[in-house]
Amino acid sequence: MTGLLTQAEGDPVAIENADAKGPFVFVCEHASRRLPERLGTLGLSPEALESHIAWDPGALAVAKRLTEKLDGTLIHQRFSRLAYDCNRPPESDAATPAMSEVYEVPGNRTMSAAERQARVDELYLPFHDAVAQFVSDRKAAGRRPVLVTMHSFTPVYFGKPRAVEIGILHDADSRLADRMLAVATTGEVAYDIRRNEPYGPADGVTHSLIEYGIRYGLPNVMIEIRNDLIRDEVSQRVMADYLEGLLAKGVAALPAK
Amino acid sequence: MTGLLTQAEGDPVAIENADAKGPFVFVCEHASRRLPERLGTLGLSPEALESHIAWDPGALAVAKRLTEKLDGTLIHQRFSRLAYDCNRPPESDAATPAMSEVYEVPGNRTMSAAERQARVDELYLPFHDAVAQFVSDRKAAGRRPVLVTMHSFTPVYFGKPRAVEIGILHDADSRLADRMLAVATTGEVAYDIRRNEPYGPADGVTHSLIEYGIRYGLPNVMIEIRNDLIRDEVSQRVMADYLEGLLAKGVAALPAK
Numbered sequence: 001m002t003g004l005l006t007q008a009e010g011d012p013v014a015i016e017n018a019d020a021k022g023p024f025v026f027v028c029e030h031a032s033r034r035l036p037e038r039l040g041t042l043g044l045s046p047e048a049l050e051s052h053i054a055w056d057p058g059a060l061a062v063a064k065r066l067t068e069k070l071d072g073t074l075i076h077q078r079f080s081r082l083a084y085d086c087n088r089p090p091e092s093d094a095a096t097p098a099m100s101e102v103y104e105v106p107g108n109r110t111m112s113a114a115e116r117q118a119r120v121d122e123l124y125l126p127f128h129d130a131v132a133q134f135v136s137d138r139k140a141a142g143r144r145p146v147l148v149t150m151h152s153f154t155p156v157y158f159g160k161p162r163a164v165e166i167g168i169l170h171d172a173d174s175r176l177a178d179r180m181l182a183v184a185t186t187g188e189v190a191y192d193i194r195r196n197e198p199y200g201p202a203d204g205v206t207h208s209l210i211e212y213g214i215r216y217g218l219p220n221v222m223i224e225i226r227n228d229l230i231r232d233e234v235s236q237r238v239m240a241d242y243l244e245g246l247l248a249k250g251v252a253a254l255p256a257k
Numbered sequence: 258m259t260g261l262l263t264q265a266e267g268d269p270v271a272i273e274n275a276d277a278k279g280p281f282v283f284v285c286e287h288a289s290r291r292l293p294e295r296l297g298t299l300g301l302s303p304e305a306l307e308s309h310i311a312w313d314p315g316a317l318a319v320a321k322r323l324t325e326k327l328d329g330t331l332i333h334q335r336f337s338r339l340a341y342d343c344n345r346p347p348e349s350d351a352a353t354p355a356m357s358e359v360y361e362v363p364g365n366r367t368m369s370a371a372e373r374q375a376r377v378d379e380l381y382l383p384f385h386d387a388v389a390q391f392v393s394d395r396k397a398a399g400r401r402p403v404l405v406t407m408h409s410f411t412p413v414y415f416g417k418p419r420a421v422e423i424g425i426l427h428d429a430d431s432r433l434a435d436r437m438l439a440v441a442t443t444g445e446v447a448y449d450i451r452r453n454e455p456y457g458p459a460d461g462v463t464h465s466l467i468e469y470g471i472r473y474g475l476p477n478v479m480i481e482i483r484n485d486l487i488r489d490e491v492s493q494r495v496m497a498d499y500l501e502g503l504l505a506k507g508v509a510a511l512p513a514k
Contacts (some may be wrong), residue, residue: 090472091429117474125472136382172348215347216381217374232376 004118007034012123013130016074017067023146024072024247025138027131029086029207030151031060033078036083036123042107044082054080056152058230063150065240071249075134077127082108084123087207088150090169094204095124099185101158131212139216146176146251147213147220151205152227153198165192167224169199173208177217180250190242198224219254237244259354261375262293262336266450270381273331274324281504282395283320283328284388284465286343287313287331287408292398293340293380298433301339302365304498310357311337315487320407322497327504332391334384339365340381344406344464345507351461352381387470396473401434403508404470404477408462409484410455422449423480426456428463437507441484447499481484 005012033055035042039193041049048054060076075115077086082105088095091242096116131202138145168184170177177195184193199205206222213220223243290312292299298306304313317333324331334343338363339353339362345352353373355366395402412419425441434452441450455461464477470477480500488492 089467090474091467113474120472120474129393136386139378183260210346213375217347217370217377241292 002171004115004122006039007039007043008188009036010078010087011126013176014074014076014077015125015130015215016064017071018073020067020071020073020132021145023251024066025131025135025147025212026067026072026074027147027149027212028056028060028063028074028076028151029127029149029208030079030081031063032078033080034078036079036095041083041230042105044103044105044107048103049138051080051103052116052152052154052227053103053105054082056150057227058225059071059152059234061236062152062225062230062240062243064129065123065236066148066150066243066247069240069244073134075127075131077123079123084119085125087205088206090120090124092204092207095120101154127193128211128243131208133246135218139218145216145218146247147209147218148247149220149222150206151222151224152208152230153224155228156227157198162198162226163192164194164197165226167194167199169196169201169205169209169222171201171209171214172222173209173214175254176221176250179253180221180246182253183246183249192205212238219251221250235255261295261372261379264372266293267335270334270336270384271331271333272387272391273333274328275330275391277324277330278326279328280401280508281323281327282402282404282469283324283329283331283389283479284331284404284405284406285313285320285408285467286384286465287318287338288317289297289335290304291335292337296351296364297341299362301360301362301364304337305360305463307483308360309409310360310362311339312502313407315482316407316409316484316491318493319409319464319482319497319500322493323337323405323407323504326497326501329392331383332388334380337381337392343377343381343384344488345466347377347381349447349461352377357514358411360514380499385468386467392469392473392475402475403477404466405504406465406477406479408438408481409487410481412483412485414455419455419483420449421451421454422483424451424454424479426453426457426458426462426466426479427468428471429476430466430471430477433478433507434509436510437478437503439477439510440503440506446492449465454481459463462500476508478507
């Protein structure tokens with residue numbers, strides 16, 4: 001017992017539709033802006049605690065819709081990435097950033113080694129083990145899961161507006177990303193979609209792709225949506241409709257194995 | 258079923274003394290030079306298949322002795338690192354090297370993606386999961402395991418003799434290594450012992466330390482022994498006696514936590 005989460009706060013990992021018939025496993029590491037009570041505000045202002053540094057606004061809502069539409073499974077973290085960023089390994093300082101974009105995070109700068117390890121033990125490791133176990137069980141059952149991590153990004157970063165609307169990100173395995181990009185840029189082009197933008201492997205954002213996709217030999221992709229495009233239910237639905245087509249066509253275009 | 262190991266070949270992972278009372282968890286990724294039958298000789302000569310590129314000669318024997326002496330647990334891989342090097346992640350080409358020191362490994366150069374994935378699935382993932390699960394269970398039981406990975410290195414590398422006799426290796430967490438080096442270099446100095454030699458983190462050799470030690474916040478160290486010092490039973494016993502003292506004193510010097 002390292003004592004970060006209270007019993008009332010419950011499990012850090014939520015799994016929805018575990019018995020899905022479809023191949024898609026959606027992972028949302030930055031689904032929530034909720035902080036474990038024991039961390040207080042980490043010294044942040046209410047504005048910062050609502051902002052994109054605490055979570056990926058809209059990402060969970062779009063992931064939920066895709067999970068339903070494609071009969072996939074969704075695994076998400078129930079606590080803020082400010083407490084622990086589950087898309088970073090424990091050995092990375094970025095997992096508990098002392099600085100995020102323009103915000104200092106005092107509570108992350110001053111924590112003890114024991115507190116940091118408690119965050120690893122109670123937020124990262126259960127999440128990591130849940131996703132790894134899930135894809136491993138699926139493989140053992142003779143299925144081929146497809147890993148899709150769902151993120152959103154801020155339209156203005158360090159004061160600079162971003163033109164890219166959707167990022168299709170990959171690490172060494174670009175099988176699925178290549179096919180989705182081919183679909184997205186053929187015929188009517190609906191969005192400004194780019195490969196490995198606004199982030200890419202060099203920014204350390206492909207941790208989940210490597211851990212749960214590449215290690216298991218699974219098709220995998222990370223989707224980054226500019227968060228002003230998914231601010232409300234209607235726009236989230238529009239985005240999910242679009243991504244549903246892209247994912248389904250992308251997977252259909254993969255070699256039989 | 259991806260079909261690399263036959264049923265007769267059995268489990269790729271061996272766990273000895275799982276109910277140990279002591280804190281030490283010895284891990285030996287390069288314990289064996291045995292190749293899965295289906296891989297044949299990988300196109301290598303008998304000489305290469307006996308050499309240090311296939312395994313770490315003597316490492317398992319010393320690890321077994323330490324396991325007994327310190328009432329620790331030992332987890333080792335039963336197949337050669339030429340089939341899959343369990344101290345490397347699947348996304349690294351070094352996990353199935355096409356070239357190892359001066360030897361080409363034809364069977365690793367020509368394998369298909371499916372065969373490579375079978376090696377990951379049947380050699381790496383079960384090993385990874387066994388060690389991760391073991392240390393995780395120990396922690397959950399309120400104990401503090403100490404991770405020690407056991408290796409040996411060739412006295413002559415690319416034609417150059419090596420002076421270092423024992424390497425004490427670490428990545429970002431040097432707590433245990435620092436204390437062992439302090440003990441080793443105080444009073445009578447028995448061996449040429451060096452920090453992060455002949456390899457270090459930049460060579461990618463700290464994968465196991467990171468995966469099973471740092472991620473769980475456990476004291477951890479990698480021991481590299483020059484293999485000419487552990488060629489037979491007597492010399493292995495001498496080395497184990499020495500390392501027993503070093504490990505016990507190193508752990509005793511750690512802060513209570």
